[in-house]
Structures are given as structure tokens and as C-alpha cells.
Amino acid sequence: MSIKSVVIVGAGHGGVQVAISLRQEGFTGRIVLLNDEEGLPYQRPPLSKAYLLGKIGESAMLFRPATFYAEQRVELIHDHAHAIDRTNRRVLLTSGGVLDYDHLVLATGAHNRPLNIPGAELAGVYGVKTKADADALSPLVKAAKHVVVIGAGFIGLEFAAVAAAGGAAVEVLELGDRPMARAVSPQMSDLFRSAHESWGVHFNFRCGVVALEGEAGQVTSVTITDGRRLVADLVVYGIGVIPNVQLALEAGLDVDNGIRVNSVLLTSDPAISALGDVAAFPCVQNGERYTRLESVQNAVDQGKSIAARLMGKAALYVALPWFWTDQGALKLQIAGLSIGADNYVVLGDAGAQQMSVLCFRGEELIAVESCNRPGDHIYARKILARPPALTPLVAAAQGFDLKTWEAENRR
Amino acid sequence: MPTINVIEHNGIAHQLSADVGQSVMQAVTFAGISSMSADCGGACACATCHAYLDEAWMDRFPPVQETEDAMLDIVPERRPNSRLSCQLVLTEGMDGLTLHLPAAQF
Numbered sequence A: 001m002s003i004k005s006v007v008i009v010g011a012g013h014g015g016v017q018v019a020i021s022l023r024q025e026g027f028t029g030r031i032v033l034l035n036d037e038e039g040l041p042y043q044r045p046p047l048s049k050a051y052l053l054g055k056i057g058e059s060a061m062l063f064r065p066a067t068f069y070a071e072q073r074v075e076l077i078h079d080h081a082h083a084i085d086r087t088n089r090r091v092l093l094t095s096g097g098v099l100d101y102d103h104l105v106l107a108t109g110a111h112n113r114p115l116n117i118p119g120a121e122l123a124g125v126y127g128v129k130t131k132a133d134a135d136a137l138s139p140l141v142k143a144a145k146h147v148v149v150i151g152a153g154f155i156g157l158e159f160a161a162v163a164a165a166g167g168a169a170v171e172v173l174e175l176g177d178r179p180m181a182r183a184v185s186p187q188m189s190d191l192f193r194s195a196h197e198s199w200g201v202h203f204n205f206r207c208g209v210v211a212l213e214g215e216a217g218q219v220t221s222v223t224i225t226d227g228r229r230l231v232a233d234l235v236v237y238g239i240g241v242i243p244n245v246q247l248a249l250e251a252g253l254d255v256d257n258g259i260r261v262n263s264v265l266l267t268s269d270p271a272i273s274a275l276g277d278v279a280a281f282p283c284v285q286n287g288e289r290y291t292r293l294e295s296v297q298n299a300v301d302q303g304k305s306i307a308a309r310l311m312g313k314a315a316l317y318v319a320l321p322w323f324w325t326d327q328g329a330l331k332l333q334i335a336g337l338s339i340g341a342d343n344y345v346v347l348g349d350a351g352a353q354q355m356s357v358l359c360f361r362g363e364e365l366i367a368v369e370s371c372n373r374p375g376d377h378i379y380a381r382k383i384l385a386r387p388p389a390l391t392p393l394v395a396a397a398q399g400f401d402l403k404t405w406e407a408e409n410r411r
Numbered sequence B: 001m002p003t004i005n006v007i008e009h010n011g012i013a014h015q016l017s018a019d020v021g022q023s024v025m026q027a028v029t030f031a032g033i034s035s036m037s038a039d040c041g042g043a044c045a046c047a048t049c050h051a052y053l054d055e056a057w058m059d060r061f062p063p064v065q066e067t068e069d070a071m072l073d074i075v076p077e078r079r080p081n082s083r084l085s086c087q088l089v090l091t092e093g094m095d096g097l098t099l100h101l102p103a104a105q106f
């Protein structure tokens, strides 16, 4: 059956990309893009960085202006999908509306793991997920004197850098023993730890939160697991996300830490695809294990892949994962996945805050983390995109650099 | 509202009106020119907003910064007038700015 209508649930990075790429690939049928957030679809990364700092305005975060959707005949509908009727291929909307589909794309993203502790409901306690969160936070972070950040992951640290730059005293609480422990090498954690400390951020490792206390409904302090009580007029948490799987679960699709998709990003129903933060896919860079990645690259490349497949150009999804985070003056770019790395080669100079860490699993190069070495990142992406033959021995040699190696070994 | 000229690699020319303060990348993508994918949304992290600036306009923008320079190193067919267009902010008097898009991004 030829596909005449595609309904996309969720208008974040993944959903918008599917719509754009479908038209680019020449799809002439109906495209409906369901958006359950206020305003036009926007990009999330600036929420905890440039937008929060006031460096860019609202319009700079939009994927496209309103005219684009009209010209491209993408029906942008403000509504929330509350059920899927797979038998009749229909999506039921909260407003009562019904949308028929030939193909359905689930790009529902993820929500913040909530803080399940007493006091979490107090005013002055925020996660950073939506533009509404950032809009509420931006005046507060300028006025705050004592900021407590819960979780030293990417978003927590991006926020900590913004708060410190605004002059607040910043305490970061982290259950692990180093920043970004799940995602980067110990060497890179060290660099970021020193940098944040030099900006005035204070880390509390192996520390969790017991409760938040407040006065007149406004947070005033945080009690932590070592018994101390930290003064706080603003608390921001980033303790991971939970994929928005409810719709898929209730529709009887395979779900296990995300909506399960196969290597062409189809769910257990061949009329339904899923992508982005919500999808668990067999990841070639992770030994074909079902993996859920939370990054712009992942949502964008999966969106392109789904659109191409719907237009008859199916290909296995094998794109190399890459990621970036901006914290203060540091730009960290990661190519590949470092899961299972057991051997590291460091290039550059941590003291000068210009360093790359080559992550090996045994003899195999699996990821490269670059701080303020964008050239390394970009060459690493070239090198990692094909079966890498770069060994730790070669990389550790005096004078080694990625650019020269890439040129010499280009095939 | 400066009017800028964008010529795709296949010769298709677009004239679009952009806003002061907008980046060239935004002006191009907002106009629906899809051969520029601009995957990272302007964070200077992806190198998929490569454009060739007409020589006459080269010194109207701040010079290439280190991050941009390194990212440009890997784009197919870098030329002396190559820029990452997300790093180019439109200012008053840029009416008539002309750029060419490469056949392929990163």
C-alpha cells in the first residue's frame, strides 16, 4: 500500500525532522505534526545555555517559522495524542479529534525523572526541559544568591555554569564520585571538575538529597545525605529522564526502557515508527544492544532515516552517535559511544583546557571526547564512521595527531 | 529587513528577506532551503551549515574563529570563502549579500 498520510506525534527534534525530510524526499501526501507544547516547535539545547544566558532570543530557537509549515503543507496541530487505535489506524486526540494514518511516527521524547522527596513541590524548584521552564528560570537565576544543583550530568552542569557566571554561590550534589560519570572518561571529568571549581562551583560527591525545606511555600534549604543543610533560594535538578512510552504501552507495542524498534526504526507494528529520546534501537556502536540515546544527532539522523525509508529508500540505521555540551568557556564534543571503554589515550593539555581523550575497548577505538579541540572531534567522526584501525599504541606515540592519521589512512 | 541571495549548487537561486540579528543559517533554513540541514541549530557543533560567501562580503563579517576554522577543515570542498553560516549574524546594510551553497554538507 502506498502511504498517503503520515501522522507524527511530538514536535521536538525528531518529529520536526521527519516532517522536513519527508518533504525534502518528495513526499506529496498529508503530514500532520502534533505539538502539545505552547508556540512553534523549538530546539532544546539553548534552554540550559545560550537562551538562559539571554544570548539568543526566542526566535533563534525555533526550527522553522510558521510560514514554513504552511508552505510545506505540514499541518501543525496543537493537541495531545491520548490513544492509538491500531486496528483502524487512528490517533485519538485529547481534544476529541481523530486522525487517520497510513503511517504513524512516535517522537514523544522523554520527561524529567521527578525529585521524589519531601519539599519537591516548593516554589523555586525546577527541572529544565521546556521553554516554559527556561522562561521561569531565567529571571530567578539572575537574582539567586544560593543555588543548589541536584545531579552533575550535562544539564545540571550547564545550568551550574550559567548560575555561577551570574554570581550565585553554586553547590552541586552528585551521588557518584565525579561529574558526568556515566558519559565521559575520568580524565575528562577531572578537567570539567577543575574548570567548574575555578568558576566558583562547589561539588559535593557521594551526596544525595534527603529533603527540601521552605518558608511560605518557597524553598530555603536542602538537607543532604551527610546531614548538612545547604542554604538555597533556587534548586535545579537534572537526575535523568524517563521516556514518554505510555501511548505506545497502552497500544500494546513492545516497550522496554523505551519503545523498541528494529534496525530500520520500526516498532512491533510495521505501520508505526519511533525515534529519538523515546526509542530503544539495536545500536551497532553498542554491540547491537537495545540502546536509548538522548541527543540531537540521534533524533535528527533517525528522523532522516525514517523519512528515507517511507520514501522507499530503506537502509539500516547505523549513524555514528555524536554529542556536544557547552559549559562556560568549555565546549565538549563526543564522537562515538564510550560504553565499556577500558583504555584511554590523552591528547593535548588539560591545564590549557584543550584536551581530547581517545577511548578504546581493548584495541578498538570506540569514542573520542574533545574539549575545546573541535578539529579532533570532526576528524574523530570521520575515523569512527568506518571500522577503525587506530590502536592505542599508535595513538600514544609522540607527536600523534588525529588529522594527520585520518589523512594518511583515508580509504 | 536585508534581502539576501542564495544560490544552490544546482544553480537554483533564491532571494529572501531576512532579519537583522538573525544568522545567515537561520535566514536560509527559515526560507525552506533544505540543502542546508544545520543539524545542531547554530551551536557551531555540526558543520552542516557550510556556505561560500561572495568575495565582496568577506570582510563584512568577523573573521573565522578557532572552532569554526577547525570544523570547516573537514567539510567537502573548503575554499577561502567558506564559512559556517550559523556564525554569521546579519547587520544593517547587508542588503544584497550573496552566498552559494555547496553540493554536499558534512
Ligand SMILES: Cc1cc2nc3c(=O)[nH]c(=O)nc-3n(C[C@H](O)[C@H](O)[C@H](O)COP(=O)(O)OP(=O)(O)OC[C@H]3O[C@@H](n4cnc5c(N)ncnc54)[C@H](O)[C@@H]3O)c2cc1C
Pocket (backbone or CB within 6 Å): A009, A010, A011, A012, A013, A014, A015, A034, A035, A036, A037, A043, A044, A045, A046, A047, A048, A079, A080, A081, A082, A107, A108, A109, A110, A128, A129, A130, A155, A244, A247, A275, A276, A277, A278, A293, A294, A295, A296, A297, A299, A322, A323, A324, A325, A326
Ligand atoms: C535543557 C536541555 C539541553 C540539551 N542540550 C543538548 C545538547 O547540548 N546537545 C545534544 O545533543 N542534546 C541536548 N539535549 C537533548 C536533546 O534536546 C534531545 O535528545 C532531543 O530533544 C530529543 O528529541 P525528541 O524529538 O526525541 O524529543 P523532544 O525534543 O523532547 O520532543 C518530544 C515532544 O513530544 C511531545 N509529546 C510527548 N507526548 C506527546 C503526545 N502524547 N502527544 C503530543 N505530543 C507529545 C513533547 O511535549 C515534546 O514536545 C538537551 C535537552 C535538554 C532538555
Ligand code: FES
Pocket (backbone or CB within 6 Å): B025, B038, B039, B040, B041, B042, B043, B044, B045, B046, B047, B048, B049, B084, B085, B086, B087
Ligand atoms: S548549524 Fe551546526 S555548525 Fe552551524
